[in-house]
Amino acid sequence: LVGTFLAATAIALLAGAKNLGTALTFGQIAFAAALVAVLLRPPWRRPASVGREGPPAPPPPKRRRTRP
Amino acid sequence: VLAHIDIFGVSIQTFGIFFALNFVAWGALAARRLTELGKPTDWAFEMVLAAVIGGLIGARAYYLIQNHGELHGSLIGNVFGGSGLIWYGGLAGGTIAMLIWARWRGFLGLALVDIAGPALALGYAIGRIGCQVAGDGDYGKPSHLPWAMGYAHGTDPTPPGVTVHPTPIYETLSMGLVAWLLWRWRDRFRPGVLFALYLVFAGVERFLVEFVRRNNHVVGGLTAAQLESLALLIIGVAALVLVQRRGGLRRPARTEPVEVRPRAAVAR
Numbered sequence: 001l002v003g004t005f006l007a008a009t010a011i012a013l014l015a016g017a018k019n020l021g022t023a024l025t026f027g028q029i030a031f032a033a034a035l036v037a038v039l040l041r042p043p044w045r046r047p048a049s050v051g052r053e054g055p056p057a058p059p060p061p062k063r064r065r066t067r068p
Numbered sequence: 069v070l071a072h073i074d075i076f077g078v079s080i081q082t083f084g085i086f087f088a089l090n091f092v093a094w095g096a097l098a099a100r101r102l103t104e105l106g107k108p109t110d111w112a113f114e115m116v117l118a119a120v121i122g123g124l125i126g127a128r129a130y131y132l133i134q135n136h137g138e139l140h141g142s143l144i145g146n147v148f149g150g151s152g153l154i155w156y157g158g159l160a161g162g163t164i165a166m167l168i169w170a171r172w173r174g175f176l177g178l179a180l181v182d183i184a185g186p187a188l189a190l191g192y193a194i195g196r197i198g199c200q201v202a203g204d205g206d207y208g209k210p211s212h213l214p215w216a217m218g219y220a221h222g223t224d225p226t227p228p229g230v231t232v233h234p235t236p237i238y239e240t241l242s243m244g245l246v247a248w249l250l251w252r253w254r255d256r257f258r259p260g261v262l263f264a265l266y267l268v269f270a271g272v273e274r275f276l277v278e279f280v281r282r283n284n285h286v287v288g289g290l291t292a293a294q295l296e297s298l299a300l301l302i303i304g305v306a307a308l309v310l311v312q313r314r315g316g317l318r319r320p321a322r323t324e325p326v327e328v329r330p331r332a333a334v335a336r
Contacts, residue, residue: 019215020214020217021231022217024234028196028237031240035190039100
């Protein structure tokens with residue numbers, strides 16, 4: 001996402017954007033488009049390590065100290 | 069800055085385009101989550117419709133309440149006239165409409181609010197592009213940073229030669245990353261935690277960005293949006309503490325199904 005933002009900003013600057021703020025606006029739009037693509041990516045195109053892997057196992061319960 | 073575009077002779081406000089895209093995006097995200105939860109995907113469209121109607125009424129009503137001193141003419145004319153939408157009013161109106169819809173559908177619960185967390189963050193990130201492109205006055209204070217810019221042709225233009233903080237860009241980036249993070253965490257936490265985290269993140273983000281925005285101070289050097297952000301933050305943290313005390317934030321680990329035998333058979 002950050003890479004998309006930076007790349008779009010750089011391309012806008014190279015293409016003659018009026019100032020850095022204007023170039024960042026193109027980066028902002030590209031960032032949002034990439035974000036939507038990432039979030040709405042179909043499950044079968046998602047890496048196995050992302051999203052639906054299920055929660056990790058919780059730590060074992062602490063034992064209470066009992067007085068002798 | 070491009071306040072409106074002409075398509076076949078029809079002038080369309082760019083803010084309106086991104087406002088609509090915000091609802092399309094979070095509706096699509098809600099549909100994806102509903103599918104994962106085994107609920108009808110059509111519900112996403114109903115949710116969007118309810119949120120649009122409630123959100124517009126709330127955003128407009130809040131604007132009219134905040135600016136009642138500056139309004140002139142008839143009440144009806146002010147309600148349906150021109151610009152003037154406030155995010156927190158829209159959030160309140162949309163929330164009320166969604167609750168009514170959820171009660172009607174029998175889906176009123178923590179699963180619903182957890183869907184809303186990442187979806188709201190995504191919608192906010194996209195909606196802010198509309199603010200940036202239209203130059204509608206949601207920009208920041210004057211600045212001479214390298215990325216400061218002027219909005220001379222915006223719907224609420226900056227004075228000639230003045231450059232300001234492009235705060236809508238800051239907000240899109242920050243809330244976009246929040247949406248991404250919350251979406252990744254959607255199966256990690258117990259019900260309600262995701263929305264509580266959204267409240268915390270959204271509150272912190274808006275509280276911080278207000279320091280470089282041009283809104284007026286209301287109490288103690290803080291703006292109205294900062295006070296509302298603090299309220300969101302406090303509610304979010306309180307919800308997290310409550311869930312933590314009731315068994316922890318994390319969802320319990322999945323276990324293999326246990327075969328249950330009748331008690332009488334065990335006794336023998």
